[in-house]
Amino acid sequence: MLKAEHLTYIYGAGTPFERRALDDISFSVQAGEIAGLIGHTGSGKSTLAQHLNALLKPLSGRVLLDGTDIWDKKDARNARFQVGLVFQYPEYQLFEETVYKDIAFGVKNKGVDEADGKRRQPTESELDISVYSAMDFVHLPRELADKSPFELSGGQKRRAAIAGVIAMMPKVLILDEPTAGLDPQGRREILGHIKAYRDATGASVVLISHSMDEVARLADSITVLSEGKTAMSGTPRAVFGRADELEALHLSVPAFTKVFRLLREMGVDIDDGCYTAEAAEAELLRVKSAVSRGAGEETC
Amino acid sequence: MLKDITLGQFFPGNSPLHRMDPRFKIVLVMVYIVVLFVAKGIYAYALIAAFNALAMALSRIRVRLLLRGLRPMLFIVLFTAILNMIYVSGEHVLVSFWVITITWEGVYAAAYMVARIVLLISATLLLTYTTSPIMLTDAIERLLGPLKKIRVPVHEFAMMMTIALRFIPTLIEETDKIMSAQKARGADFESGNIFRRAKALVPLLIPLFVSAFRRADELALAMECRCYHGGEGRTRMRVLHAARIDFLALAVCAVWFGGVITLGILL
Incomplete structure (x- = not known):
C-alpha cells in the first residue's frame, strides 16, 4: 500500500544547524492496517510523516504509493489527497468562517475525478456528502457546521480539524499525536473515530504517538524510531516483549x-x-x- | 523555503568577534559606516575592504553563509549601479545609443556605489551574525541609557525589541508548520497569478495571526505573573563587561580608520 524505502533527510544542510533527521529508514503499512509509529521527541516521527505524503522530498530513498513513486509524477500534490496527514495540534490550522467551509477546503482542492481523467470542482451536493460524512465520523454534531471554528471547544476544534482531512477520503490516514493535550475521554473518543474510519473505509492508518497504551490498543504493527533510525519493528507483542530495550530508549511499555x-x-x-x-x-x-x-x- | 532567510541571523560561535562586548561592536560598526562615507579614493577603499576581510576571517563564519546574506541585496545593488551608470554625466563617453549615454564617470560612480553598499552591508551582517539578538538589544539599551534622563522609555523599547526578535524564529517555524498543514489539505502556494497567490495566503495568514495574538496574550500573562513592571530597579543576570579584547579592537580600528581618512586626504 504505502511503503517508504531507505529514506534519508537532513535539516539545514550546509549550516551550523545541520541535523540528520532520518537515517536510512524503511517503513510500510498495508491496506486496512493500523501502524503505530513510536519514538521520543526529535526521533524523526514527524519528519517521516511529512515524507509519506510528499511534503518533504527525501535526500535519498523513495516513497511508494500502490507501487509508484510519489515523486515520479510531476504533481506530487496528488499524493497529498491519497495520503491524508493530520498534523500535531491540527486545531491551529482552522481558518474559514464556518466549520463547514473549513472541512470543505481540502475536498475543494482535491476536486472530483471525471471519467475522462479530468478534474472538476465538486458540486454542492457532493460537498455536502463529504463534509457531513466526515463530521459524522468524528461525531461532530451537524448543527455546528455553520458556526465559526473559533467558537468551538478545544476538543471540538480538534475533531473539526481531523474531519477536514477525513473529508478528502484518503486511502492512508496519518495522524501525528492526535490525542496530545486532550483529557482521557477525549483521547478515547478520537481513537474510536480513527478506528471507525478504518473499519468503514478499509483505509490504512499510521498513528504517531509516544503513548504506549494508546498504540497498544489500536495498532496491528509497531515501528519504534530513535534518533532518525528504526530501533525495532514488528507486532505489538513482539515489540513490547523487548521492554528492556524500550526502556533503554527512554520509552515505557x-x-x-x-x-x-x-x-x-x-x-x-x-x-x-x-x-x-x-x-x-x-x-x-x-x-x-x-x-x-x-x-x-x-x-x- | 522560509528557513533560507539569513538576513540578521545569528550564528553561534566562539571567535574573537563573538567574544567582543556588543556595545563596542555596535559603536565600531557605526564608526566604520561613517568612515566608509568619508573615505575617498581607491586606496582608502582597498584599506576598508582589507579591514572587512580581516574581520570576516576573525569571525570564522563560512564565506558561503556571508554571501548568502548578501543575496537579498543583489537587486538594490544592481539597481543603484544601473541608475548611476545612466544618469551620471561626464566627458569621456563610453557607449551611446538612443537616449542612453554611458560615460567613464558613470561607470566609476557605479563601481563606487556598489563597493560602498557591499562593504556597508557585509559589516552590519557581520555584527548580527556574531552577536546574539539578546546581546544586541542589551547593548542598545545600555548605549541609549542616557536618554532615560529625558524620559525616553529605553527599557520598554529594548524589551519590545527583545520580544520581537525572540519570536521571529518561532513565527517562522509556525508559518512553516501551518503552510505544511494547509498543503496537506491540498493548498497550493506556488502556482497561479499574483491574485491567486495572494488569495492562497488567506489559509496561512489567519491561523498565523490567531496564534500570534494567542502567544502575545500568554506571554503578557506570564510576565505579569512574575511581577514584571518595567525597567525600574531591575538588575541584569548578565552584566556586560569590556575586556582586553575590546580595547585591543578599539585600538586596531582607531589606527586603521585613521589611516583610511588620512589616505583620503593625502591622495
Whole structure:
C-alpha cells in the first residue's frame, strides 16, 4: 500500500544547524492496517510523516504509493489527497468562517475525478456528502457546521480539524499525536473515530504517538524510531516483549505489560505479553482459575 | 523555503568577534559606516575592504553563509549601479545609443556605489551574525541609557525589541508548520497569478495571526505573573563587561580608520 524505502533527510544542510533527521529508514503499512509509529521527541516521527505524503522530498530513498513513486509524477500534490496527514495540534490550522467551509477546503482542492481523467470542482451536493460524512465520523454534531471554528471547544476544534482531512477520503490516514493535550475521554473518543474510519473505509492508518497504551490498543504493527533510525519493528507483542530495550530508549511499555512483567518476576506463572485491557482480563482469569484449581488439589 | 532567510541571523560561535562586548561592536560598526562615507579614493577603499576581510576571517563564519546574506541585496545593488551608470554625466563617453549615454564617470560612480553598499552591508551582517539578538538589544539599551534622563522609555523599547526578535524564529517555524498543514489539505502556494497567490495566503495568514495574538496574550500573562513592571530597579543576570579584547579592537580600528581618512586626504 504505502511503503517508504531507505529514506534519508537532513535539516539545514550546509549550516551550523545541520541535523540528520532520518537515517536510512524503511517503513510500510498495508491496506486496512493500523501502524503505530513510536519514538521520543526529535526521533524523526514527524519528519517521516511529512515524507509519506510528499511534503518533504527525501535526500535519498523513495516513497511508494500502490507501487509508484510519489515523486515520479510531476504533481506530487496528488499524493497529498491519497495520503491524508493530520498534523500535531491540527486545531491551529482552522481558518474559514464556518466549520463547514473549513472541512470543505481540502475536498475543494482535491476536486472530483471525471471519467475522462479530468478534474472538476465538486458540486454542492457532493460537498455536502463529504463534509457531513466526515463530521459524522468524528461525531461532530451537524448543527455546528455553520458556526465559526473559533467558537468551538478545544476538543471540538480538534475533531473539526481531523474531519477536514477525513473529508478528502484518503486511502492512508496519518495522524501525528492526535490525542496530545486532550483529557482521557477525549483521547478515547478520537481513537474510536480513527478506528471507525478504518473499519468503514478499509483505509490504512499510521498513528504517531509516544503513548504506549494508546498504540497498544489500536495498532496491528509497531515501528519504534530513535534518533532518525528504526530501533525495532514488528507486532505489538513482539515489540513490547523487548521492554528492556524500550526502556533503554527512554520509552515505557504499556501499563499492563509493566504490571504483568512484575508479576512474572514475583514467580506467578503468567503470560507477560498482554498489552490491552481485554487480553489482560482474560489472562488474569485464566491464572486465577489455574491457581484456585491448584490450591484445591493441595487440600484434597 | 522560509528557513533560507539569513538576513540578521545569528550564528553561534566562539571567535574573537563573538567574544567582543556588543556595545563596542555596535559603536565600531557605526564608526566604520561613517568612515566608509568619508573615505575617498581607491586606496582608502582597498584599506576598508582589507579591514572587512580581516574581520570576516576573525569571525570564522563560512564565506558561503556571508554571501548568502548578501543575496537579498543583489537587486538594490544592481539597481543603484544601473541608475548611476545612466544618469551620471561626464566627458569621456563610453557607449551611446538612443537616449542612453554611458560615460567613464558613470561607470566609476557605479563601481563606487556598489563597493560602498557591499562593504556597508557585509559589516552590519557581520555584527548580527556574531552577536546574539539578546546581546544586541542589551547593548542598545545600555548605549541609549542616557536618554532615560529625558524620559525616553529605553527599557520598554529594548524589551519590545527583545520580544520581537525572540519570536521571529518561532513565527517562522509556525508559518512553516501551518503552510505544511494547509498543503496537506491540498493548498497550493506556488502556482497561479499574483491574485491567486495572494488569495492562497488567506489559509496561512489567519491561523498565523490567531496564534500570534494567542502567544502575545500568554506571554503578557506570564510576565505579569512574575511581577514584571518595567525597567525600574531591575538588575541584569548578565552584566556586560569590556575586556582586553575590546580595547585591543578599539585600538586596531582607531589606527586603521585613521589611516583610511588620512589616505583620503593625502591622495
